[in-house]
Amino acid sequence: MTTRRQVLAGLLATGLTPRPSWADLGGPAFLSAAGLPDGGYALCGISAAHDVLFRLPLPTRGHAAAAHPTRPEAVAFARRPGTFALVIDCRTGDVRATLNAPTGRHFYGHGVFSQDGTRLYTTENDFEAGEGRIGIWDATQNYRRIAEIPSGGIGPHDIKRLPGKDTLVVANGGIETHPDSGRSKLNLPTMRPNLSYIDQGEVSEQIELTADLHKNSIRHLAVSASGEVAFAMQRQGDITDLPLLALHKRGTAPRLAQATSTDWRAMRGYIGSVAFSTSGLQLAVTSPRGGRVQLFDTQTATLQDQVQMADVCGVATTRDGLVVTSGTGAIRFLSGRTTPVPGLRWDNHLVAIRESST
Amino acid sequence: MRLIVLLLALMPLAALADTRQIVDTQILPGVTQLAERAETLHKTARQNCTPSMPLKDAYSTAFDAWVTISHLRFGPTETDDRAFALAFWPDSRGATPKALSKLISQSDPIAQTAQGYRDVSIAARGFYALEFLLYDPAFTDAGKPEYRCQLIQTMTADIALTTRAIAQDWHGSYATKLIDPSADGPYRTDQEVTQELFKALSTGLQFTSETRLGRPLGTFDKPRPLRAEARRSDRSLRHVELSLSALQSLALALASDAPELQGTLDQRFTKALEVAGRIQDPSFAGVADPASRLRVEALQSAVEAIRLTVGLDLASHLGVSAGFNALDGD
Incomplete structure (x- = not known):
């Protein structure tokens, strides 16, 4: 008897199978790393209805993931200074390939695909040189490492791509670390974070904020459909009322977000994630330390609304609205229903995997 | 009921x-x-x-x-980068x-x-x-x-x-701001003050373990004795001991209303200071030599044991452990 599996195997052998795409996916709408009750870690696939569809055990704590623009495939990264990343089949949660950082490099936990999906770009630390790198991997050849380029600064963290282009935008957090000294920060008094745009392997534009903001480490990014970049920051040292969020459109000056001293202080110097609403009219930022989500009007860059939620950190954009997750296991439509997942502690980032193809 | x-x-x-x-x-x-x-x-x-x-x-x-x-x-140490102006290290x-x-x-x-x-x-x-x-x-x-x-x-x-x-x-004025938190001060509640003091303890321990000890230790294959703190004046080990003593006082004070936890913390600090006392290598120059390296590694393990008790038991006692993400920092 010919089984379905054999038929599929035969089709695969002849190369006649249609390539699977995100449209085939009845499965997860989000990926998120999580902490487990036994102290272990996992990567979870979460449905649009907020059910956990799979839990893939991870050897260490995860961080973020990057979704392939066409194939139902994503790459999940270890938390810094991790040296592995897993290529996941998002229909099943199976691991298809493992990326290992080259000797002398570690991942920062974020990555992004090229527009055509043939290349994966990863933020990395060249820790002997104390310089940021972008690793380039060939997604058509089982994620073979093919090259690396300078990130334009120290401590590159988040990386995104501008819509409809292969321009990369990198948050160079400015903080030097070395795996020999764990997560200890080595250069706080002299740190200089920046936002760098990279075209064809070269830094084509670089934004630095004023000197009084040099200890606000530029860490996480969101890109609107029109190509505006929101960058969220993390304060090193005492909490201040300096802005933790700014917007930038290429070729113009950055716009610092506006909120009262009390509202900035309530974020405890720390934004964990940032996302635009589907309309692009709002920008959501989360602070697990402040236990709150703040919503900014993107036209005026001013604070509009805020929501309290313990240990909130992940935020993702969906057609049905913004969704946030917390270290207490909650998945919540910002404007409504909360789904608690007992025992799981959602990690830093919630990645919407089907909405990412621009 | x-x-x-x-x-x-x-x-x-x-x-x-x-x-x-x-x-x-x-x-x-x-x-x-x-x-x-x-x-x-x-x-x-x-x-x-x-x-x-x-x-x-x-x-x-x-x-x-x-x-x-x-x-x-x-x-006060962070105003005008005063702490960094006194202590630019690691460099x-x-x-x-x-x-x-x-x-x-x-x-x-x-x-x-x-x-x-x-x-x-x-x-x-x-x-x-x-x-x-x-x-x-x-x-x-x-x-x-x-x-x-x-x-x-x-x-x-x-x-x-x-x-x-x-x-x-x-x-x-800063002492008062810490003792009497207020809505318009740097600390709004006693809980925020407790959090600040806990953070000082936990990052102090992290610095001693990962930086004061971790930088010279490097890896077994690539030890880094020249990265030891203040090695030129033979003060590397002394700084570990001084910091542990100061952190011990802070930890015991933070656990003052939990005698059992306070006892455990005291034991762990005392143990680490004993391990430090047995090291006869003031500048950690011997981290490349397997035998003397072992003693420095033992000291780092003893500090890690303190960090574990602080991160789990003291954090939960003070109610500062809620945040899986809040404590992550990334």
Whole structure:
């Protein structure tokens, strides 16, 4: 008897199978790393209805993931200074390939695909040189490492791509670390974070904020459909009322977000994630330390609304609205229903995997 | 049933730090001692700027006072980057010797006054920069003797000014802000104060384990003895011991209303200090030698054991452990 599996195997052998795409996916709408009750870690696939569809055990704590623009495939990264990343089949949660950082490099936990999906770009630390790198991997050849380029600064963290282009935008957090000294920060008094745009392997534009903001480490990014970049920051040292969020459109000056001293202080110097609403009219930022989500009007860059939620950190954009997750296991439509997942502690980032193809 | 509900309602959610006791017995005496000893260091340098015993002694005494409060990284130490101006370390790219070489080779007149010296690279200020001029043969003979002397006198004056500013701010108003939090102060509630003190303890332990010990240890295949803190003056191990003693006092105070936890913490600190006491390698020069490396690794494990108790038990006692993400920092 010919089984379905054999038929599929035969089709695969002849190369006649249609390539699977995100449209085939009845499965997860989000990926998120999580902490487990036994102290272990996992990567979870979460449905649009907020059910956990799979839990893939991870050897260490995860961080973020990057979704392939066409194939139902994503790459999940270890938390810094991790040296592995897993290529996941998002229909099943199976691991298809493992990326290992080259000797002398570690991942920062974020990555992004090229527009055509043939290349994966990863933020990395060249820790002997104390310089940021972008690793380039060939997604058509089982994620073979093919090259690396300078990130334009120290401590590159988040990386995104501008819509409809292969321009990369990198948050160079400015903080030097070395795996020999764990997560200890080595250069706080002299740190200089920046936002760098990279075209064809070269830094084509670089934004630095004023000197009084040099200890606000530029860490996480969101890109609107029109190509505006929101960058969220993390304060090193005492909490201040300096802005933790700014917007930038290429070729113009950055716009610092506006909120009262009390509202900035309530974020405890720390934004964990940032996302635009589907309309692009709002920008959501989360602070697990402040236990709150703040919503900014993107036209005026001013604070509009805020929501309290313990240990909130992940935020993702969906057609049905913004969704946030917390270290207490909650998945919540910002404007409504909360789904608690007992025992799981959602990690830093919630990645919407089907909405990412621009 | 009603009684249970009532009892639960009366129980505090989490313990709060006895802030006043910590301020009065640890912080204020600590910053005062630092300012006084830094003043003595400066006076000594003015009398005799040669890198010999009286100056080295005064340097050592003042540096001890800094290390003893170096975990209190909030408020007065952070204003104008004062803590970094006293302690630019780790210096992963060698910025301190580079900045000093430049000053000395040009006999840069910026070193004429302490006020002017505030504008030099922060890497050329403070105890770690001064160590090069007092202990490193590449600097004790570099450039003109008069310039070296002036540089030492100006650096000690700068240290004295910085430490005095820290002490004045603590005594002036910051102690009150910590003891009596208010809506318009840096701390709105006692819980936020407790969190700050807990953070000082946990990041202090992290710094001692990962940086003071972790940097020279490197990896087994690639030990890094030249990265040890203040190795030129043979102070690397001493800094671990001084910081552990100071952190022990803070940890015990934070656990003052939980005798059992306090006992466990005391045991762990005492154990780590014992392990440190058995090491006969003041600058961790032996981290490349398997036998002496083992002793430094044992010390790091003992500090990690403290971190575990602090991160789990003390955090949960103080109610600061809620955040899987809040504590992550990434």
